[in-house]
Amino acid sequence: MAETAPKPKRELPKSRQMVNEMTAKVYADAWEAKRRGEPVAWSTAIFPLEVPETFGINVLYPENNAAAVSAKHYGDGLIAHAEGALRYPINICSYARLNLGMADKLRDAAFDGADPLMPLPDLLFLANNSCTQLMKWYENLARDLDIPIFFVDCLYRYDEGELEPHRIAYGRGQIEKLIADLEVFLGKKFDWDRFLEVQKRAQINTKLFDECVALNSTKPSPMDGFDLFSYMAPQVICRGKEITTAIFEQWKAETLERIASGTTTFRGEEKYRVHWEGIACWPNLSYNLKTLSSYGINAVINGYVTAWSLHYEPGDLDGMARAYQTASTNSLSTQAIMDKRSKTIEDYACDGMLCHVNRSCKLMTFHIFVGREMIEEKNGVPVANFDGDQSDGRVFSEAQFETRLQAMTEIMAERKRTEGVK
Structure with a gap:
């Protein structure tokens, strides 16, 4: 029997190539800085990066790195090392386990068992506005590596509405203290004019990012919704840089061109549009994508990408403090x-909601169990849950994922047939 020739890989759009080049340069610059003896930092994902960007510090992001390592299937060994030799329990965040495992392995300069690798940090940037487990994760890194943490405390607040003045003042004070402490640590003065330019650039990029994401509300969508996960990287790690502006402008132009020509990066016919709730299953991303495509399902939007929609007026430190204190959950x-998800489902004309019950991330999961009933009642669309994890592939079941998808597809199809939903 003749061998079937493998299908040629689809060429990435120019904007995606630019993302890959940008990411490679960020890592290369950090390694080069380390060789020169300059400080390299690791940072939590929703930290006020405008400050280290102004100081010219090379910063890498363990959460972003863990996602990339997991997607390339290098994460299992690092997670096993954290659970075995380092004795971390399975019920903590898999990003943390992977990163703590990597940090320990990186003590050996010859270690090359993951990609991309980060140089060990000289300092840590920590903000607790996305979850509190980050605090213990970074405390352990600081203890094990004997390096300082620069902490921005974002007061947890369950109530909606405008932040009270004392909370804004506290947040501003945290940013001012960060600047003062870094001046001492680095032995250099903070450039407030440069800071204003970085703030302006961050706001230009945030506006562009929001605009590009919103374009996927077009029906049919110009993008496979999983593309949004790829474009998160510039917004997370280079929000204050000009290269991100160039990437997002290219992304926007490509997307508008697809809308005009009626083309899309989604493979196959878009029969159903769903909201994906939660972080991606990075080790299982390819399977998720192929299975969704086989059912004609495009996960056109997700709640995760909106966490970096941080808006404030450049020069307004109170506004910046407000933005970071109210970020994420x-x-x-x-x-x-x-309520936000309900509006998104309406705005993006979603036929259903697919929820990733993420073993690692409680804050991105616990609202699902009650929230699914709210969506079903308010929006009248089916909601399906599946078990998974952002980095630990042991939790995910292909059989369960497809079974849940089949059931939801049947309901969406019946709803279209009986209710005339287009």
């Missing part, structure tokens, strides 16, 4: 989160 109740 730090000031949202279940009701508020699901």
